[in-house]
Amino acid sequence: MNPTRKRRLIVVLLVVAAATVAVGLGVFALQQNMNYLFTPSQVQSGAASSHKTFRLGGMVKAGSIQRSKTSLLATFTVVDADGAMPVEYTGILPDLFRDNQSVIATGHMDNAHFVATEVLAKHDETYMPKELKDAMAKAHKDKPMPEGSDAGGSP
Amino acid sequence: MSKWIPLWLHKLSSPPTFYRFAGALRPWLLALALLTGAIALYGGLVLAPADYQQGDAYRIIFIHVPSAWMSLFIYGVMGFAAFVALVWRIKLAEVVAMESAPIGAAFTFITLVTGSLWGKPMWGTWWTWDARLTSELVLLFLYLGVIGLYHAFEDRRQGARAAAFLALIGIINVPIVHFSVNWWNTLHQGSTIRLLGPSTIAPGMLWPLLTMMLATKFYYLASLFGRVRTDLLDLESGKDWVRTIATGSTLQ
Numbered sequence: 001m002n003p004t005r006k007r008r009l010i011v012v013l014l015v016v017a018a019a020t021v022a023v024g025l026g027v028f029a030l031q032q033n034m035n036y037l038f039t040p041s042q043v044q045s046g047a048a049s050s051h052k053t054f055r056l057g058g059m060v061k062a063g064s065i066q067r068s069k070t071s072l073l074a075t076f077t078v079v080d081a082d083g084a085m086p087v088e089y090t091g092i093l094p095d096l097f098r099d100n101q102s103v104i105a106t107g108h109m110d111n112a113h114f115v116a117t118e119v120l121a122k123h124d125e126t127y128m129p130k131e132l133k134d135a136m137a138k139a140h141k142d143k144p145m146p147e148g149s150d151a152g153g154s155p
Numbered sequence: 156m157s158k159w160i161p162l163w164l165h166k167l168s169s170p171p172t173f174y175r176f177a178g179a180l181r182p183w184l185l186a187l188a189l190l191t192g193a194i195a196l197y198g199g200l201v202l203a204p205a206d207y208q209q210g211d212a213y214r215i216i217f218i219h220v221p222s223a224w225m226s227l228f229i230y231g232v233m234g235f236a237a238f239v240a241l242v243w244r245i246k247l248a249e250v251v252a253m254e255s256a257p258i259g260a261a262f263t264f265i266t267l268v269t270g271s272l273w274g275k276p277m278w279g280t281w282w283t284w285d286a287r288l289t290s291e292l293v294l295l296f297l298y299l300g301v302i303g304l305y306h307a308f309e310d311r312r313q314g315a316r317a318a319a320f321l322a323l324i325g326i327i328n329v330p331i332v333h334f335s336v337n338w339w340n341t342l343h344q345g346s347t348i349r350l351l352g353p354s355t356i357a358p359g360m361l362w363p364l365l366t367m368m369l370a371t372k373f374y375y376l377a378s379l380f381g382r383v384r385t386d387l388l389d390l391e392s393g394k395d396w397v398r399t400i401a402t403g404s405t406l407q
Contacts, residue, residue: 005242005243008241008242009242012238012241012242012323015320015323015324016323016324016326016327019324019327020327023327023331027331031339037340057340092279093279094276094277094278094279095209095212095276095277096208096209096277096278097279104342118279118280119279120278120279120280120283120342121277121278121279122278122342122344123208123209123277123278123344124344124345125344125345125346125347125355126347126355126356127206127213127216127347127355127356127357127360128206128207128356128357128360129204129205129206129207129357129359129360130204130205130206130207131204132207132357133207134207
């Protein structure tokens with residue numbers, strides 16, 4: 001390799017290394033802001049107390065969904081491995097919203113419950129035909145399979 | 156330089172040789188892309204079973220996921236070619252880097268649009284500023300920046316060098332896009348296809364996805380070769396080999 005190319009190689013590598021370090025530090029500094037959501041147990045331990053509006057993420061507790069007969073009001077409980085948070089929301093819920101579904105609700109705390117202005121359903125990365133899912137559920141009859149693979153333990 | 160790269164590669168990087176090589180390969184690549192693309196679409200839209208949660212709506216992954224892979228893959232190719240162009244000043248590397256950018260931008264755009272169309276019914280929103288979606292948008296802006304910078308210079312080779320620098324720096328975003336779903340809590344789901352460990356997709360859905368991945372690769376190469384050929388003719392317009400082609404005598 002001739003000296004000119006060697007010099008160019010060193011300059012290019014140095015610039016890329018410097019840019020990587022700069023972006024790396026930036027991303028590291030943003031780590032807390034870039035966390036998209038808080039889980040119910042994080043909220044209960046006060047991690048979200050500095051935010052007026054934040055996102056709450058977790059699973060919809062099976063059997064906790066109650067819809068109002070006269071309005072779009074729905075109440076349900078969002079749980080994670082060791083916390084639970086009652087949520088109320090007025091509006092149209094997404095297609096994937098149901099028991100044991102991972103959801104992300106945006107809103108604020110009102111005393112002990114969470115008032116959501118938007119509810120998003122988080123999809124998991126598992127794709128399979130319905131027949132396979134039924135067969136798997138049959139095999140685990142005494143322990144029903146959670147809908148989301150990222151759900152951890154069922155509530 | 157001949158110490159560093161094999162002789163055939165050195166020969167291939169000369170514009171007239173690559174012009175002929177790409178011209179001979181291009182129809183085959185295009186045919187392969189159409190064939191594998193048709194098989195993948197039939198497999199994905201007709202043969203693959205419906206998903207247990209999403210029903211038929213999940214079928215957008217046969218477009219969305221291969222496009223997303225290509226958006227990163229093409230950036231990788233562009234970044235590598237930009238690196239070679241900056242250090243060794245090989246004309247072909249400059250052309251490959253610059254002509255990859257519009258194809259990559261198109262795949263990124265398709266990824267964002269199909270994701271958005273799927274997101275509205277499934278998630279409940281067209282767009283959200285989570286780490287995966289935001290970094291993919293940044294990827295689109297990087298592609299557009301490379302295209303814009305390249306065309307902002309009067310001298311094309313000078314433009315290519317400036318844009319190659321941007322392309323090379325922007326490669327830092329590629330691992331950020333890929334790992335964003337692991338590093339942060341995102342609305343976007345994690346990776347389904349894993350190189351290490353089992354994939355979480357039924358085999359009947361996996362094969363059309365992988366076939367479509369092949370089809371997009373073939374399409375990229377076919378498209379790139381066509382663009383590179385046109386660019387080489389333009390850049391080398393004073394040279395003998397171009398004159399031979401232009402005056403109609405056969406170079407092959």
